[in-house]
Amino acid sequence: MKRLFVLLFFLPVFLSAQGGMWLPMHLEKQNEPEMKALGFNLEADDLYSVNQPSIKDAICQSSGGCTGEIISPDGLLLSNHHCGFEAIQSHSTLEHNYVEDGFWAMSREEELPSPGETAMFIVRMEDVTPLALQNVSATMSEQDRQSQIDKNLAEIRKNTKKEKWEEILIRPFYNGNQYFLFVTVTYTDVRLVGAPPSSIGKFGADTDNWVWPRHTGDFSLFRVYADKDNRPADYSPDNQPLRPRHFLPISLDGIEEGDFTLVYGFPGRTDEYLPAAAIEQTADVLDPAKVSIRDRALKVMDGFMRESADIKIAYIARFANIANAWKKWQGEMQGLKTYKALERKQAYEAEFTHRINQDPGLKIKYGNLLPRLNASYAEMKEYAFARDYYQETFLRNIQVMGLASALNRWIKTYEDGNLPAFAGRQSDLNERLTAYYKDYRPEVDKAVFAALTEQFAGNMKGEWGGTFVATEAAKRGGYAELADYIFSNSTLANPEKWKALAAGEAKELGAALSQDPALLLWRGVAERYEENVVPKLEDLQSSINLLQRQYMAAQMEVFREKRFFPDANGTLRVTYGQVKGYSPRDAVIYDYQTHLEGVMEKYIPGDYEFDVPQKLIDLYKAKDYGQYGTADGQLPVAFLGTNHTTGGNSGSPALDANGNLIGLNFDRVWEGTMSDLNYDPAICRNIMVDMRYVLFIIDKYAGASHLIKEMKIVKGKKKRRKRK
Numbered sequence: 001m002k003r004l005f006v007l008l009f010f011l012p013v014f015l016s017a018q019g020g021m022w023l024p025m026h027l028e029k030q031n032e033p034e035m036k037a038l039g040f041n042l043e044a045d046d047l048y049s050v051n052q053p054s055i056k057d058a059i060c061q062s063s064g065g066c067t068g069e070i071i072s073p074d075g076l077l078l079s080n081h082h083c084g085f086e087a088i089q090s091h092s093t094l095e096h097n098y099v100e101d102g103f104w105a106m107s108r109e110e111e112l113p114s115p116g117e118t119a120m121f122i123v124r125m126e127d128v129t130p131l132a133l134q135n136v137s138a139t140m141s142e143q144d145r146q147s148q149i150d151k152n153l154a155e156i157r158k159n160t161k162k163e164k165w166e167e168i169l170i171r172p173f174y175n176g177n178q179y180f181l182f183v184t185v186t187y188t189d190v191r192l193v194g195a196p197p198s199s200i201g202k203f204g205a206d207t208d209n210w211v212w213p214r215h216t217g218d219f220s221l222f223r224v225y226a227d228k229d230n231r232p233a234d235y236s237p238d239n240q241p242l243r244p245r246h247f248l249p250i251s252l253d254g255i256e257e258g259d260f261t262l263v264y265g266f267p268g269r270t271d272e273y274l275p276a277a278a279i280e281q282t283a284d285v286l287d288p289a290k291v292s293i294r295d296r297a298l299k300v301m302d303g304f305m306r307e308s309a310d311i312k313i314a315y316i317a318r319f320a321n322i323a324n325a326w327k328k329w330q331g332e333m334q335g336l337k338t339y340k341a342l343e344r345k346q347a348y349e350a351e352f353t354h355r356i357n358q359d360p361g362l363k364i365k366y367g368n369l370l371p372r373l374n375a376s377y378a379e380m381k382e383y384a385f386a387r388d389y390y391q392e393t394f395l396r397n398i399q400v401m402g403l404a405s406a407l408n409r410w411i412k413t414y415e416d417g418n419l420p421a422f423a424g425r426q427s428d429l430n431e432r433l434t435a436y437y438k439d440y441r442p443e444v445d446k447a448v449f450a451a452l453t454e455q456f457a458g459n460m461k462g463e464w465g466g467t468f469v470a471t472e473a474a475k476r477g478g479y480a481e482l483a484d485y486i487f488s489n490s491t492l493a494n495p496e497k498w499k500a501l502a503a504g505e506a507k508e509l510g511a512a513l514s515q516d517p518a519l520l521l522w523r524g525v526a527e528r529y530e531e532n533v534v535p536k537l538e539d540l541q542s543s544i545n546l547l548q549r550q551y552m553a554a555q556m557e558v559f560r561e562k563r564f565f566p567d568a569n570g571t572l573r574v575t576y577g578q579v580k581g582y583s584p585r586d587a588v589i590y591d592y593q594t595h596l597e598g599v600m601e602k603y604i605p606g607d608y609e610f611d612v613p614q615k616l617i618d619l620y621k622a623k624d625y626g627q628y629g630t631a632d633g634q635l636p637v638a639f640l641g642t643n644h645t646t647g648g649n650s651g652s653p654a655l656d657a658n659g660n661l662i663g664l665n666f667d668r669v670w671e672g673t674m675s676d677l678n679y680d681p682a683i684c685r686n687i688m689v690d691m692r693y694v695l696f697i698i699d700k701y702a703g704a705s706h707l708i709k710e711m712k713i714v715k716g717k718k719k720r721r722k723r724k
């Protein structure tokens with residue numbers, strides 16, 4: 001009876017109001033009724049509990065910022081192929097090309113230690129707002145406020161009980177209105193166990209990225225190792241597989257439209273509470289600028305990668321990274337326009353203003369807020385543009401410029417006459433650069449340099465660096481000539497030169513680097529940027545931060561009937577919704593599930609994005625799907641849900657109503673990538689690989705059935721929901 005009441009009363013409201021990335025410790029208070037109305041069969045404390053094992057104990061954040069989950073009592077870790085990609089690539093050579101061919105450890109001995117891969121779990125979390133904001137007053141300057149908070153946080157850290165092997169993280173929430181503390185434990189011995197070939201794990205690559213219908217088997221497997229006491233330890237052959245507090249059972253029961261789903265993971269960043277002015281700037285100024293820079297860099301790289309197998313393998317991860325945000329920004333700026341984000345925000349602001357005008361107290365407190373935010377964003381516009389232009393060109397896309405920036409301080413120690421300090425870091429940096437140069441091809445970087453410096457000079461204000469770059473190019477007779485000059489004379493852009501010098505005397509290395517033409521060019525731009533842009537930029541940013549913090553608090557006070565989730569900030573969150581298709585345009589309706597059949601429809605023999613391995617074709621032809629196929633003889637590949645996810649949620653488990661793993665989150669749909677700024681339940685969908693496809697690939701394709709044996713498979717447990 002009670003349940004029925006909950007259902008009838010809340011359902012209509014809830015179904016229209018989905019979205020949100022909720023704090024696990026507040027689920028019971030904020031979300032449980034809605035979750036149950038949507039079909040969730042467990043309790044909030046099955047997801048998050050401090051005192052007993054709960055589902056959160058199976059969820060971890062990887063060093064790369066993705067999410068992963070434990071799926072066996074022996075520490076088997078599942079995440080995306082694109083999350084494990086660096087590890088897969090690092091073990092690959094032209095002879096053992098795991099990127100191309102996949103990799104499967106057929107025994108524990110064959111698992112590959114992957115230094116740099118880590119897995120961080122949350123032991124518990126706590127609201128520490130009152131202590132964090134102690135002695136902080138509204139009239140303080142931002143600087144004083146921050147230093148008071150830093151003091152408070154240091155105190156909290158000191159007084160928080162934790163085990164030796166645990167760590168403490170404290171993060172601001174709601175734009176700094178609240179603070180939460182996390183006790184974490186991080187395992188550092190993480191080994192590669194399995195990865196499908198790219199033609200499965202990256203099927204459709206960049207063409208299909210951010211797009212539905214999707215047919216990518218985007219998963220990889222690792223194993224977490226611990227010392228004999230089950231505690232974190234660096235790699236040692238004596239380490240043993242982690243014995244987790246919880247691992248996720250996997251359901252093969254399949255899904256239907258409308259089923260409850262929940263995604264548990266570490267979303268990186270959202271900005272759902274910005275004013276309309278900020279949205280407008282992103283859609284009209286910043287996204288277009290960043291996209292146009294990456295357009296050119298990607299075209300150059302693509303040209304080289306199509307010509308050379310060596311360059312392709314060296315640049316494949318870098319290319320995918322740069323292309324990923326590039327494509328997302330395009331979807332975002334389009335989506336913000338098509339789905340009228342600006343108008344929605346404006347209507348919301350009109351209601352906000354209307355409400356505070358009715359209440360003299362609120363009016364005094366918040367009456368100025370929006371006008372001041374708008375004025376700050378108007379002033380910010382050209383500085384934010386300059387910031388993005390500088391960062392994209394000189395830090396992100398021209399590799400040797402990014403390197404110059406990273407080494408600048410170190411080289412300065414030489415110039416300041418501190419030879420011991422300089423020499424002290426030489427071998428460490430040599431080691432890092434040697435690793436970095438493994439995938440560096442100067443001819444590619446040089447062509448990127450020529451294209452991007454020209455674009456920079458054409459778009460950056462003269463005194464902010466534009467004129468300097470144009471003059472340097474004119475001195476050499478053009479941008480290509482400037483590139484020639486720099487790339488033939490720079491040590492940083494020349495791995496052989498670096499190697500020879502780095503093996504020798506610090507004095508000679510320092511002398512060469514301080515004259516390095518790449519460094520000098522970078523400094524010329526950076527100095528102008530630091531002098532003419534940064535001070536004003538920081539000033540404006542700090543007043544925007546202050547105003548945004550107040551605006552956040554104001555929204556929570558003015559719209560009391562609304563629930564506010566804190567913007568994503570890389571901490572553990574729960575988002576839930578339903579399995580659901582969508583309709584992006586008139587007369588276009590997307591189904592919620594794809595199948596192996598669709599892989600075959602996209603198949604282009606020999607193509608670098610749409611090739612399909614022969615073995616998969618054979619299994620398809622024989623319809624040899626084992627226990628993973630559907631009753632009508634299909635093999636599911638991917639599915640859609642209304643879960644509100646973002647970057648960092650990749651690799652997150654998608655759970656069913658009973659807490660069983662049914663999918664592996666890896667992407668969102670193109671029309672909905674604006675969800676970071678403006679989640680719209682009508683159009684925003686997350687994309688998950690169906691676990692039946694993951695297990696099929698492990699079992700039937702790779703023959704790694706020993707891995708299936710260590711998992712807990714659930715089948716035939718699901719109650720079919722009544723269809724409307």
Ligand code: ARG
Pocket residue numbers: 082205206209210320321323324647650666667668
């Ligand atoms: N778009 C997904 C995410 O943001 C997948 C990216 C990896 N795939 C790729 N082709 N770059 O991470």
Ligand code: ASP
Pocket residue numbers: 066645646647648649650651666667668
């Ligand atoms: N693909 C993203 C990730 O790597 C997820 C997303 O942005 O939806 O985290």
